[in-house]
Amino acid sequence: xxxxxxxxxILLVLVLGITVTVAIFRMGARIQNINKTLEYxxxxxxxxxxxxxxxxxTNAVAENAxxxxxxxxxxxxxxxxxxxxxxxxxxxxxxxxxxxGIMDEYAKNPFALEKLRRAIKLDAxxxxxxxxxxxxxxxxxxxxxxxxPDGILAxxxxxxxxxxxxxxxTQAQTLATQESNE
Numbered sequence: 001x002x003x004x005x006x007x008x009x010i011l012l013v014l015v016l017g018i019t020v021t022v023a024i025f026r027m028g029a030r031i032q033n034i035n036k037t038l039e040y041x042x043x044x045x046x047x048x049x050x051x052x053x054x055x056x057x058t059n060a061v062a063e064n065a066x067x068x069x070x071x072x073x074x075x076x077x078x079x080x081x082x083x084x085x086x087x088x089x090x091x092x093x094x095x096x097x098x099x100x101g102i103m104d105e106y107a108k109n110p111f112a113l114e115k116l117r118r119a120i121k122l123d124a125x126x127x128x129x130x131x132x133x134x135x136x137x138x139x140x141x142x143x144x145x146x147x148x149p150d151g152i153l154a155x156x157x158x159x160x161x162x163x164x165x166x167x168x169x170t171q172a173q174t175l176a177t178q179e180s181n182e
Contacts, residue, residue: 068140069095075133076102079169082119082126083112099161106168113172120176127176130169137166 073095080087080098085105087097106112119126141163144154157163 068136069093072133072136072140073098075129075136078129079116079119079126079133082123083115085112096161099165103161103164103168113168113175116169116172117175120173127173130173134166134169134173137162137169141166 076095076098080102083102083105085101087094088100088104090097090100092100102112116130120130121127141154141158144151144157148154
């Protein structure tokens, strides 16, 4: 009988040991799952923070859009007067009407590039305004591309009138400075 009690005690300890071992493995698996979940949530929070920073920067541009537009427009007015271009007659914002008028004129008459090149070369104020416009428009496009690289806003500005005008003015400025250096 004593051997039976010892055997039952050993079996009981063995069953208890196996139960504790299984419980430890289950807890380890649960802790591993919790770690995976926490790591996933952390990565998700980091992504959300990045998106919010990007949106915040884009919102700052949108909130200051009128000041940015007016600044660009102030550089365009003397340029338009120098090359005799009128803004579009539409209900758009004055900046887009001005840019549309310039790009429409260039589309109708490629000589507009030559007129702008001459104006840059002969009139220091036009050259200064072209330079101001180029630097500010380029800064705006770089900011939009940095804060929203795959966004519709950045693509709209880059492929739209702002990007086209930037190319036009840069080309005219390059031609004017090349001729001066030769």
